[in-house]
Amino acid sequence: MAYPSMGEAHRRTTDYLNKFSDAVSYQDVASLAHLFSFSFSFSFSSNSPSLLSVADALNFFQDSNRLIKQSDKFSQFGEILAPLFRSLQCYRLGNLVDAYHAFEKFANVFIQEFRNWESAWALEALYVIAYEIRVLAERSPEKLKGAGSFLTKVFGVLAGKGQKRVGALYVTCQLFKIYFKLGTVNLCRSVIRSIETACIFYFEEFPRRDKVTCMYYTGRLEVFNENFPAADHKLSYALTHCNPLREANIRMILKYLIPVKLSLGILPKVWLLEKYSLLEYSNVIQALKRGDLRLLRHALQEHEDQFLRSGVYLVLEKLELQVYQRLVKKIYFIQKQEDPSKAHQLKLEVIVKALKWLEMEVDLDEVECIMTILIYENLVKGYFAHKSKVVVLSKQDPFPELNGKPVNSWRLTL
Amino acid sequence: MLFCIIFITVTTEGERAQRERLRDLAVFERLNGDPRKTSSALAVKKFCRTISLKYAQASDVRPLSVLEDTLNYLLNLLDSSEHPFEVVHDFIFDRTRSIRQDLSMQNIVNDRAIHMYEKMVKFHVVSHHRLRNCGSSTISSLKFLNMEQLTKTLASLYILYEANHSSNSIHENEAEFRSLYVLLHLDSKSQQTESLSFWFCRVPSLVMKSKEMHFARQVLRFYRMGNYRSFLYTVSAQASYLQYCIIEPYVNEVRALAISYINNCCYKLHPYPLEQLSKLLMMKESDVESFCHACGLETLTDGGGNKSLPTKQTTFSIPKGSFQSYSLLALQQEERQIAI
Numbered sequence: 001m002a003y004p005s006m007g008e009a010h011r012r013t014t015d016y017l018n019k020f021s022d023a024v025s026y027q028d029v030a031s032l033a034h035l036f037s038f039s040f041s042f043s044f045s046s047n048s049p050s051l052l053s054v055a056d057a058l059n060f061f062q063d064s065n066r067l068i069k070q071s072d073k074f075s076q077f078g079e080i081l082a083p084l085f086r087s088l089q090c091y092r093l094g095n096l097v098d099a100y101h102a103f104e105k106f107a108n109v110f111i112q113e114f115r116n117w118e119s120a121w122a123l124e125a126l127y128v129i130a131y132e133i134r135v136l137a138e139r140s141p142e143k144l145k146g147a148g149s150f151l152t153k154v155f156g157v158l159a160g161k162g163q164k165r166v167g168a169l170y171v172t173c174q175l176f177k178i179y180f181k182l183g184t185v186n187l188c189r190s191v192i193r194s195i196e197t198a199c200i201f202y203f204e205e206f207p208r209r210d211k212v213t214c215m216y217y218t219g220r221l222e223v224f225n226e227n228f229p230a231a232d233h234k235l236s237y238a239l240t241h242c243n244p245l246r247e248a249n250i251r252m253i254l255k256y257l258i259p260v261k262l263s264l265g266i267l268p269k270v271w272l273l274e275k276y277s278l279l280e281y282s283n284v285i286q287a288l289k290r291g292d293l294r295l296l297r298h299a300l301q302e303h304e305d306q307f308l309r310s311g312v313y314l315v316l317e318k319l320e321l322q323v324y325q326r327l328v329k330k331i332y333f334i335q336k337q338e339d340p341s342k343a344h345q346l347k348l349e350v351i352v353k354a355l356k357w358l359e360m361e362v363d364l365d366e367v368e369c370i371m372t373i374l375i376y377e378n379l380v381k382g383y384f385a386h387k388s389k390v391v392v393l394s395k396q397d398p399f400p401e402l403n404g405k406p407v408n409s410w411r412l413t414l
Numbered sequence: 415m416l417f418c419i420i421f422i423t424v425t426t427e428g429e430r431a432q433r434e435r436l437r438d439l440a441v442f443e444r445l446n447g448d449p450r451k452t453s454s455a456l457a458v459k460k461f462c463r464t465i466s467l468k469y470a471q472a473s474d475v476r477p478l479s480v481l482e483d484t485l486n487y488l489l490n491l492l493d494s495s496e497h498p499f500e501v502v503h504d505f506i507f508d509r510t511r512s513i514r515q516d517l518s519m520q521n522i523v524n525d526r527a528i529h530m531y532e533k534m535v536k537f538h539v540v541s542h543h544r545l546r547n548c549g550s551s552t553i554s555s556l557k558f559l560n561m562e563q564l565t566k567t568l569a570s571l572y573i574l575y576e577a578n579h580s581s582n583s584i585h586e587n588e589a590e591f592r593s594l595y596v597l598l599h600l601d602s603k604s605q606q607t608e609s610l611s612f613w614f615c616r617v618p619s620l621v622m623k624s625k626e627m628h629f630a631r632q633v634l635r636f637y638r639m640g641n642y643r644s645f646l647y648t649v650s651a652q653a654s655y656l657q658y659c660i661i662e663p664y665v666n667e668v669r670a671l672a673i674s675y676i677n678n679c680c681y682k683l684h685p686y687p688l689e690q691l692s693k694l695l696m697m698k699e700s701d702v703e704s705f706c707h708a709c710g711l712e713t714l715t716d717g718g719g720n721k722s723l724p725t726k727q728t729t730f731s732i733p734k735g736s737f738q739s740y741s742l743l744a745l746q747q748e749e750r751q752i753a754i
Contacts, residue, residue, distance in 0.1 A: 224609045311611040369643035375679040385681040
């Protein structure tokens with residue numbers, strides 16, 4: 001830690017104060033936002049060590065309040081600056097919990113001022129505040145819940161009529177990130193409800209970046225709830241509108257979009273998996289192509305932890321029925337080649353043999369059960385003759401394609 | 415049952431006197447059946463909704479060892495056959511809720527608390543099962559409230575497990591109790607809570623690899639796929655008593671759907687033999703027949719006395735009320751005494 005001299009500390013602090021008041025007077029949002037971008041300034045990759053040096057100065061100087069009160073130019077912002085300085089000092093000393101508290105205090109006062117400003121000139125600064133609140137809270141996790149409440153308040157300030165409303169989606173995205181981290185995704189529902197009206201009426205007004213992020217998170221929620229058509233719509237939107245240079249973001253979207261597409265019977269090409277390092281899906285896709293149930297089970301086992309953690313495991317598990325369909329289809333084609341007139345009659349025995357060859361021990365009852373499911377779910381067209389232990393396939397289109405519609409999970413319709 | 419001195423602090427004098435005066439005594443608390451008299455040995459502290467930490471006195475809250483003994487006393491009442499089960503359940507329901515209240519007010523989060531919570535979860539699970547077979551009119555609200563407390567108690571138990579995790583190990587019974595969560599959420603669409611997918615993200619890996627969790631996940635997979643055969647077979651072969659109590663409501667649902675599938679997909683000229691159905695659905699053949707009728711389907715009997723289900727009937731429907739309980743063959747179905 002660098003220890004400046006008293007004079008130097010004095011100079012740096014005054015310099016900061018000048019920058020702040022000038023930024024507000026001239027509505028220079030970029031300079032203003034820079035003054036409280038803790039995570040940016042303190043990261044090693046930053047080229048502007050100024051916040052670091054100001055923090056050192058404050059810790060050394062210890063009497064910034066006197067400086068603030070000294071001049072009218074600064075004292076008008078006294079209530080904003082005092083907690084901001086405190087936060088900066090705590091942050092520099094690694095005292096993150098106190099840094100969060102003080103930052104929230106600063107943010108609170110800033111929001112009040114922001115409310116009073118007619119125009120939305122300081123919106124970018126507000127984004128930085130929302131971002132910093134989240135990031136600071138993530139580093140002291142017991143504060144995450146509080147950060148969520150605070151940001152909900154900020155959302156309230158922005159939502160409604162006027163130019164400021166375009167900022168609401170950014171804050172929403174920060175809230176999504178917090179709720180996902182906290183594990184309270186059910187709270188996302190209320191956020192979504194709040195933003196829904198806005199989205200219907202002026203979605204296009206929002207910045208593209210925020211729309212992509214929003215669609216990504218709401219798409220993920222649809223995946224959790226297994227609403228595949230809705231998940232497809234949202235995640236595809238995120239994909240098509242995402243900056244193509246942001247490969248990490250594209251990868252994140254694809255991680256969820258691929259299982260969704262698979263559930264709708266759409267298989268991605270291998271080069272996509274290779275390009276975005278999503279090779280954990282390659283065996284799953286192979287299994288679907290080949291009707292290889294053993295391979296599917298193996299793929300799920302091999303990457304179980306990963307799939308469970310990202311929340312796509314149950315989605316992938318459900319692909320089993322499609323794999324069965326493919327297997328039965330292959331048997332049908334083989335039979336067709338050998339004897340076209342009898343091809344549409346599938347003996348259960350033959351299916352049992354095929355599964356045995358895949359090292360899966362199943363008995364006739366089990367296969368009969370699977371076949372009735374396939375028929376019921378319209379993955380196979382035909383009927384089942386129990387006495388002769390044969391599935392009779394329809395002569396026309398016996399294996400309907402999913403065509404973008406998910407397999408209907410059976411539910412008793414009361 | 416011998417009552418020892420410990421029970422003197424089960425309720426406070428003040429609470430006892432008030433409840434005697436107001437005749438607010440449960441059947442189990444009455445001295446010689448007199449609704450106006452109780453004793454320190456019989457009276458158990460009631461759950462108080464409006465209790466506030468600020469005004470609670472130290473003497474109002476029971477210490478851990480008293481709570482443990484009280485819990486054991488309460489759970490032993492489950493064996494009593496003097497009173498209908500709803501009455502027993504209602505009493506234990508309230509008094510265990512009060513125990514949980516005392517535990518949380520004192521912020522007791524150790525191993526002993528875990529054992530107590532496990533016992534209370536067991537109580538709610540067994541009640542969930544037994545209340546289904548009760549006939550009274552207040553049953554549905556009792557069932558609903560019981561389920562509510564079951565989920566609350568289970569959630570608290572999980573928090574206790576997590577608070578007590580030492581490096582890379584899980585609690586002795588944790589796997590089974592975590593598996594109950596999965597089984598409670600087989601039908602995720604009907605829940606308002608977070609999806610299982612999301613819940614799985616945060617379960618410790620050791621739990622996920624356990625035998626009990628493996629079973630629950632298999633059952634989940636079969637249920638979601640509609641694989642009635644494997645669902646029923648696996649449940650009858652591997653479910654523990656507690657797990658079965660949770661799964662039981664789904665068993666008839668799955669059977670009904672199996673019949674619906676078979677009715678829908680099988681060849682019209684080959685009626686499906688009830689003997690085979692009974693094997694598939696793991697029910698007695700006579701039960702299968704009445705089950706089919708309950709689902710609005712007719713059955714046939716041929717000359718040789720063989721019964722079958724004609725297929726492609728259009729009258730299939732789920733009965734309005736819940737199904738009558740049919741035992742699951744090959745599962746030891748006697749009401750086991752759970753070691754509490």
